[in-house]
Amino acid sequence: MLEAAFHFPPDFRWGVATAAHQVEGNNTNNQWWAWEQNPGNIRAGHASGLACDWWQHAEADFDRAAAMGLNTLRLSVEWSRIEVAPGKIDTAALDRYREMLRGLRERGIEPLVTLHHFTDPLWLSEQGGWLHPHITRLFSRYVEQVVRALGEFTTLWCTINEPNVYSVMGYLRGRFPPGEHDQGKALRVLRAMLKAHAAAYRTIHSVQPQAQVGLAHNMRCFDPARPRMLDRAVSRWQDRAFNQTTLDAVWRGKWTFPLGWGWARGLRHTLDWIGLNYYTRDLLMFDRHAARERYTRTLHAPEAELLEGDYGELYPQGLYRALRRLDRLGIPIYVTENGIPDADDALRPRALILHLHQLWRALQWNIPVRGYYHWTLTDNFEWAEGWTLRFGLIALDEQTQERTPRPSANLYAAIARGDVISPSLVDVYAPELRPTLYLEPS
Numbered sequence: 175m176l177e178a179a180f181h182f183p184p185d186f187r188w189g190v191a192t193a194a195h196q197v198e199g200n201n202t203n204n205q206w207w208a209w210e211q212n213p214g215n216i217r218a219g220h221a222s223g224l225a226c227d228w229w230q231h232a233e234a235d236f237d238r239a240a241a242m243g244l245n246t247l248r249l250s251v252e253w254s255r256i257e258v259a260p261g262k263i264d265t266a267a268l269d270r271y272r273e274m275l276r277g278l279r280e281r282g283i284e285p286l287v288t289l290h291h292f293t294d295p296l297w298l299s300e301q302g303g304w305l306h307p308h309i310t311r312l313f314s315r316y317v318e319q320v321v322r323a324l325g326e327f328t329t330l331w332c333t334i335n336e337p338n339v340y341s342v343m344g345y346l347r348g349r350f351p352p353g354e355h356d357q358g359k360a361l362r363v364l365r366a367m368l369k370a371h372a373a374a375y376r377t378i379h380s381v382q383p384q385a386q387v388g389l390a391h392n393m394r395c396f397d398p399a400r401p402r403m404l405d406r407a408v409s410r411w412q413d414r415a416f417n418q419t420t421l422d423a424v425w426r427g428k429w430t431f432p433l434g435w436g437w438a439r440g441l442r443h444t445l446d447w448i449g450l451n452y453y454t455r456d457l458l459m460f461d462r463h464a465a466r467e468r469y470t471r472t473l474h475a476p477e478a479e480l481l482e483g484d485y486g487e488l489y490p491q492g493l494y495r496a497l498r499r500l501d502r503l504g505i506p507i508y509v510t511e512n513g514i515p516d517a518d519d520a521l522r523p524r525a526l527i528l529h530l531h532q533l534w535r536a537l538q539w540n541i542p543v544r545g546y547y548h549w550t551l552t553d554n555f556e557w558a559e560g561w562t563l564r565f566g567l568i569a570l571d572e573q574t575q576e577r578t579p580r581p582s583a584n585l586y587a588a589i590a591r592g593d594v595i596s597p598s599l600v601d602v603y604a605p606e607l608r609p610t611l612y613l614e615p616s
């Protein structure tokens with residue numbers, strides 16, 4: 175049997191990703207908190223509540239991340255805490271974030287700060303949210319305050335998390351606030367977010383010239399269910415709408431179908447790096463009876479291993495495919511999110527190794543992947559799915575706040591500490607992968 179260790183560069187960034195509303199607790203001043211109060215909006219009637227209690231005790235989890243040997247951590251700051259009313263900044267909230275970022279630095283962990291991760295201040299959503307006519311100016315004003323206050327501790331900024339998911343889930347599928355089903359609005363919101371991203375890119379650089387500014391883009395694989403023309407057509411459509419058009423706007427500076435046509439003024443090359451959030455793939459089939467679903471039915475490959483809670487297929491190759499695609503931009507790439515829901519940790523060790531192996535493959539082609547942020551450190555409030563999906567390396571009992579590391583936490587720590595997936599780690603955590611990872615040459 176051939177033995178191979180899969181090595182990563184010594185300066186590779188190993189981290190975990192989180193978002194304010196999912197971990198801080200008591201974020202009562204945003205549109206998600208309001209949405210959680212209405213029965214039926216969140217699975218099992220759950221609510222974010224105290225979440226992981228980070229607003230008071232984030233440092234205890236920072237200790238855990240440091241003990242795992244992680245050297246970076248992605249977190250977001252909560253607009254509704256910082257700008258409590260239009261133009262009214264709460265300096266105590268900014269001080270708390272300064273304290274958190276200082277705490278990360280003291281532990282040898284570089285913060286990557288996301289400025290918008292799904293939540294909007296209530297005052298903004300009451301005025302139309304991302305459909306507000308002056309949203310670009312409002313967002314930039316907030317961003318400037320944050321960068322002035324926190325720039326001492328980081329140069330790594332992510333403007334907006336997953337504009338495509340925010341617009342689709344909130345305005346097309348109605349699963350996120352404001353719960354609408356309106357394609358026209360979904361496209362307007364997406365355009366607004368991309369314009370605001372570009373303006374924020376410039377604002378950040380004007381405050382902090384050495385800043386490294388990116389966007390976290392959710393890419394999903396869409397493959398035709400059958401080798402038929404119409405299945406191919408719906409897959410291509412989905413791929414354009416969900417994956418490609420955002421990149422065309424912020425990299426090529428062009429509005430492309432279905433987002434629009436022509437030059438996207440001021441948007442070209444507004445990325446110093448691109449963030450990839452990758453989870454799964456869908457197989458798509460044309461269905462002439464499904465007009466409301468844009469003639470598309472979603473299936474899973476018959477041989478696919480399915481993830482908990484109907485989350486989709488385990489499809490690690492999709493990470494490699496997305497990275498190859500992003501390589502065309504010619505800028506550094508961070509995997510800003512990747513993980514699976516798995517309360518028992520039955521599949522996660524294998525999934526983690528397989529995804530990191532695909533990332534390693536991309537590195538062999540000199541694709542400039544600089545870091546990987548696992549979603550996530552401890553179980554947290556999973557938006558419309560409430561507490562039903564458990565993505566944490568560490569299990570959380572949200573009632574008692576008790577934390578219990580899952581085996582995957584030790585596995586990830588060992589990989590991060592050694593910059594390597596070694597055969598002995600495979601043997602301990604996922605021996606069934608031996609034949610897949612160590613093929614005998616024939």
Ligand code: FCB
Nearest residue numbers: 193335336339392549556
């Ligand atoms: C992503 C979100 C993140 C988390 C994961 C599971 O789409 O950015 O907040 O909920 O999914």
